[in-house]
Amino acid sequence: MIIIDSKLCKGCDICINVCPKKVYSKSDRVNAKNVYLPFPENEEGCTKCGLCELSCPDQAIYVGKEVE
Amino acid sequence: MVEEKVSPYRKYLREERLPHLFCPGCGNGTVMNAFFKGLEQSDIDFEDIVMVSGIGCSSRVPGYVKCDSLHTTHGRALTFATGLKLGNPDLDVVVFTGDGDSASIGGNHLINAARRNVDLTVICINNNIYGMTGGQISPTSPRGSFGTTAPYGSRENPFRIAEIVGAAGASYVARWTTAHPMQLAKAIQKGLNSTGFSFIEAVSQCPTYYGRKNKLKTTIDLYNHIKEHTITKRKAEKMDVTELQDKIIVGDFENPRRGALCKALKELTEEVSGGPLATKSAYEELD
Numbered sequence: 001m002i003i004i005d006s007k008l009c010k011g012c013d014i015c016i017n018v019c020p021k022k023v024y025s026k027s028d029r030v031n032a033k034n035v036y037l038p039f040p041e042n043e044e045g046c047t048k049c050g051l052c053e054l055s056c057p058d059q060a061i062y063v064g065k066e067v068e
Numbered sequence: 069m070v071e072e073k074v075s076p077y078r079k080y081l082r083e084e085r086l087p088h089l090f091c092p093g094c095g096n097g098t099v100m101n102a103f104f105k106g107l108e109q110s111d112i113d114f115e116d117i118v119m120v121s122g123i124g125c126s127s128r129v130p131g132y133v134k135c136d137s138l139h140t141t142h143g144r145a146l147t148f149a150t151g152l153k154l155g156n157p158d159l160d161v162v163v164f165t166g167d168g169d170s171a172s173i174g175g176n177h178l179i180n181a182a183r184r185n186v187d188l189t190v191i192c193i194n195n196n197i198y199g200m201t202g203g204q205i206s207p208t209s210p211r212g213s214f215g216t217t218a219p220y221g222s223r224e225n226p227f228r229i230a231e232i233v234g235a236a237g238a239s240y241v242a243r244w245t246t247a248h249p250m251q252l253a254k255a256i257q258k259g260l261n262s263t264g265f266s267f268i269e270a271v272s273q274c275p276t277y278y279g280r281k282n283k284l285k286t287t288i289d290l291y292n293h294i295k296e297h298t299i300t301k302r303k304a305e306k307m308d309v310t311e312l313q314d315k316i317i318v319g320d321f322e323n324p325r326r327g328a329l330c331k332a333l334k335e336l337t338e339e340v341s342g343g344p345l346a347t348k349s350a351y352e353e354l355d
Contacts, residue, residue, distance in 0.1 A: 003073050008086060012093035012275075012287045035092075054105060054249045057097025058087060059075040 001064035002040040008060035011035035015052040015061060021045040024052070077104045080114065081132050088132050091199075093287030095246035095272030096126055099193050100133075102249045102270070103162075106256030116160045120149040122174065124166035125200050126193035126272075143174030146181045149188050157330045160189070160260065167194040167208040171227050175207075178229075182236035185264045187330045191256065192229060192267065195274040203277035210314060214281040230269045234321045239264030239328070241321040245271040247295040248318065255320065264328040271298075271316055 002023070009031060015038050016024040023046050027039035040046070046063070053061050072078075077100070078086075090096050107114060119137040121127035122145035130137035140148045145163050153161045170178050170192050181188065197215055198204040205215040207227045214221055234241040240262045242255035252270055259266035271294060273279065279290040294316065301319030304312055337343065 001073075005074065010087070010092035014093065014098075014287060014291060017288045017291060051249070053075055053077070054101050054253070055098055055246075056075065056101070057090065057094055059078050059081065059097065059101065062073050062075050064073070 001062075002043055002046065003062040003064075004037060004040070005060040005062070006031040006037055008058045009035060009037050010058050011037065012057065013038065014055050014057065018051050018055045020049070020051070021047060077101045080104050080107075080134055082134055085132055089128065090125065091274075091276045093273065093275040093290075094125070094199075095195065095270070095274075096129055096193055098246040098249055099126075099191065099252065099270045099272060100129055102253040103191060103256050105249075105253035106260060109253070110257045110260040112160050112260050116158065117162055118152060118159050119162050119164060120145050120152065121164045122166075122169040123200075124169045124198075125195070125274075126164055126166035127169060129164045129193075143169055143172070143177065145169065146174060146177040146186075146188070146190070150181060150184075150186050153187055153330065154333065157187070157334070161187075162260075163188055163190045165190060165192050167192065167196065167229065168198050168206045171207045171229050171232075178233065179236040182233045182238040182265050182267065185237060185239060185326050185328050187263055187328050188265055189256075189259045190265070190267045191259075192269045193272050194229065194269055195272045195278060196226075197274050197278040197281075199274045199277050203281055212314075213278070215277070216281070228317075230267065230321055233265075233267045234323060237265075237323065237326060238267050239323055239326060240266035241269075241323070242267075243269040243271065243316070243318050243321070245294050245298055245316060245318060246273060247291055247298070251318070258320070263331075264326060271318075 023042045024038045025041040029037050117135045119130035121130045123142040149161045149163045196209045198206050203216040205218045205222050209222050212221045230241050230243040244252040255268050259268050273290040275287045284290040298316045298318050304317045
């Protein structure tokens with residue numbers, strides 16, 4: 001499960017660029033700062049490597065580690 | 069206990085101060101995450117950490133971390149940190165500094181701290197430009213890069229801070245970039261675990277000034293530019309100096325172990341006075 005904190009995201013697109021599985025894409029949704037938020041479109045491809053969590057400069061991404 | 073569904077690095081941050089003031093796409097946040105990851109993997113307790121910083125964008129990092137911190141004068145973070153470490157050697161002092169702070173105004177403090185091998189961990193966030201004051205050329209700006217003070221491109225040769233600190237005698241030196249956060253976290257872990265002066269240079273992106281002045285308009289352009297221009301130390305050893313002109317050499321630059329300052333001072337006081345470190349014993353009497 002991937003959650004993006006819309007209060008903290010500044011829309012730098014680093015998560016879209018770093019993800020090796022191309023999970024993220026740009027959405028039409030904007031937050032209070034008029035920033036286009038990323039959206040985990042291809043979530044089933046996520047391997048929970050945590051690279052987006054580590055690379056996100058604004059600590060806005062949470063990747064659930066639990067196996068369902 | 070129900071786990072909060074927020075980034076795992078948020079538990080180290082002062083929630084009330086978020087979102088931080090770094091520009092969108094600034095690498096400081098990534099270096100901060102890498103520091104927390106390295107800290108988790110190292111054998112150091114978060115409670116013993118003291119963060120010291122000077123002036124600059126990167127030096128605002130300790131203000132967001134839930135630990136004791138000192139925000140000091142420009143370039144002098146290392147001198148404050150030296151006093152702190154020698155006053156209470158039980159602390160683990162981490163210095164966050166930028167390229168202007170450490171290489172320019174604090175250059176002499178940096179090489180002398182490395183020469184004395186003070187037991188500090190220094191994380192230098194090098195974004196190749198003075199971001200806070202409006203995009204002036206810094207001592208680490210690559211030859212030919214543009215800035216407010218170099219409208220025709222810089223004609224100067226840049227400093228290679230990691231090599232300088234290594235040559236001055238630091239115990240552990242490494243250089244990684246924000247495009248290699250896993251390796252950066254590993255280097256920070258090694259730096260925290262080693263005794264003596266450990267220096268980690270994190271090459272970072274400044275999309276607001278460096279990117280805009282150098283025709284790398286988006287964060288992603290600059291991020292990929294950094295990634296494409298890195299080369300590992302092993303490969304660089306086989307290459308010519310001319311080929312390495314615009315390359316960022318990454319890897320560990322380890323030195324053979326030298327005596328660290330804290331241990332030497334402890335031995336000296338025990339030899340001369342027969343007791344423990346003077347400042348430490350004065351500190352204990354107050355309890």
